[in-house]
Amino acid sequence: MFYNFDEEINRKGTNCAKYDGLKRYFGYEDLNPLWVADMDFKTPSFINDEIIKSAQNSAYGYSIDSDELYDAIISWQERRHNWQIKKDDIYMINGVVPAYSACIEAFSNEGDEVIVQTPVYPPLFKCVNANNRKVITNELKEDNGYYTMDLEDLESKITKKTKILCLCSPHNPVGRVWDKEELEKLAEICIKNNIMIISDEIHSDITFKKFIPLSSISEKIAQITITLNSAGKTFNIAGLNCAYAISKNKNILDSFKKIAQKREIQSINFFGYIATKAAYEKGDDFVDELKKYIYENILFTQDYLKNNCPNINFMLPEATYLIWLNFKQTSLSHGNIKEVLLEKSKVALNDGVSFGSNGKYYFRLNCALSKHSLRVALGDISKYFK
Ligand SMILES: Cc1ncc(COP(=O)(O)O)c(C=O)c1O
Structure with missing residues (x-):
């Protein structure tokens, strides 16, 4: 140790x-x-040392992302989760929740329906209401303490107004790491009904069984998915406000960027870049x-x-x-x-x-x-x- x-x-x-x-x-x-x-x-000190080093320079002006930061994210996702992404698939933002809210605006209109699988991290439904969209709950099924998705209920709740499904993967608070089969079935329903998926994967590094990034399963699934992630939970740096969105669908990422820029959530904390890069390089x-x-x-x-x-x-x-x-x-x-x-x-x-x-x-x-x-x-x- x-x-x-x-x-x-x-x-x-x-x-x-x-x-x-x-x-x-x-x-x-x-x-x-x-x-x-x-x-x-x-x-950990490999992050702290980088923060202290840059603080010793005593200048905290506006900061900018670097190629090394993207390399660190790409390499981490490949090493830890066997997921191949490119720099062009990534967009840096100042938090998963701000990005989630921007996604709701980017991929639906007022009055549209967004499906959330409760019980779930509260901002994932609060943001839907705050953007004047309608929350549709697809409750998880509980059997002797073990939670699974209720896909029959999900299908029965889809209407013409359903535009987005919010996936929390791994799931906070029930602690599930969704199996490949569960994710495939879920995605199949979404593809069939023209629903896009926002996959919040902020808890993907602290897992006790194999975690599968939704978008890594197939090109077809990648085309309807935007993934949100950050090193915040894994390395205890949530207060540094650095996160990122990933989509292999250029149209999806471009629509997201437009709203992210409108909401000014694309400018990152000075120490956020430094900490995220160190975390993914040495963590x-x-x-x-x-x-x-x-x-x-x-x-x-x-x-x-x-x-x-x-x-x-x-x-x-x-x-x-x-x-x-x-x-x-x-x-x-x-x-x-x-x-x-x-x-x-x-x-x-x-x-x-x-x-x-x-x-x-x-x-x-x-x-x-x-x-x-x-x-x-x-x-x-x-x-x-x-
Ligand atoms: C599922 C989930 N998403 C997002 C967040 C918060 O992300 P951020 O601090 O980057 O906005 C949390 C924090 O608990 C979380 O559990």
Whole structure:
């Protein structure tokens, strides 16, 4: 082990949303924060060193992308996911969510319908509403904690106004890494009905089974897909606001660029370029070790709950450090569960209902923290849900 994920870092008082936003978002200051999707691990030194080096120059003017940055993205996607892309397929933007919102504007008109598969990361439906489009929910099917796509329901909901399907791959919060067969079937339905797919693949690097980029499956699928990604989650650099869109369909990418430029989301943070390039050039070992540590934390959580609080359970995620905790067996109301978590256990988890109405009785726990702190938090949770 080269990276020390056991090291505790103090993030309080650093303008850190996860810690310093507790009062604002949860109403209490004294909570253990296990919510928003960033990690309590240090960003690795091969990124930090580059940031410090450029800061020492003491000039933070406008920045510009470089060929080396594109080479780093292309090489990463090829090395890690066996996906071949070219520089012309990529467009840099300042965040996956701003890009997602731009996609909604670029590929649909007001009043059109966009399908989202709930429970899902909330901005993926909020952006649809904010752009005056209609959210159509295609709820995931849950069988004993394992989520799959309900393709029959999807087909039944398609109308002439359906223009976009939003895919979260891997899926936040349920932790699925979609199989090739599932993706093919989904894409087939979209191709048949002239629906394009926005594939949010921001969680694709932290996976515990083989991840397949949607667009890599076939040329036909690539032609209806725009993929959004970033090094933000993988390397804990989300605050640097650097992301990218990929499409092999030139018309799709051109339409996206037009709206991205209209919305001025194409200008990237000075440190964002530097960090993303370093991450993708030097990050392989870090990600491999990180995944191991996170998976140990996931297994520890499973074991701990089984032994101390079997009323709370979850399906082992196939990706991400986000654990979709099911509280149904506590027999408490959703409101009561929330109250106990906040007022007794003193932990801040993401409320399942914010991911869609089928998130009732669920709360999302972020386990990207030291084993020691995780043990403390699980102790505080289990004490009140026995
Ligand atoms: C599925 C998904 N997409 C996008 C984002 C945020 O992306 P960005 O910070 O680049 O806007 C998150 C953050 O949690 C996420 O989980």
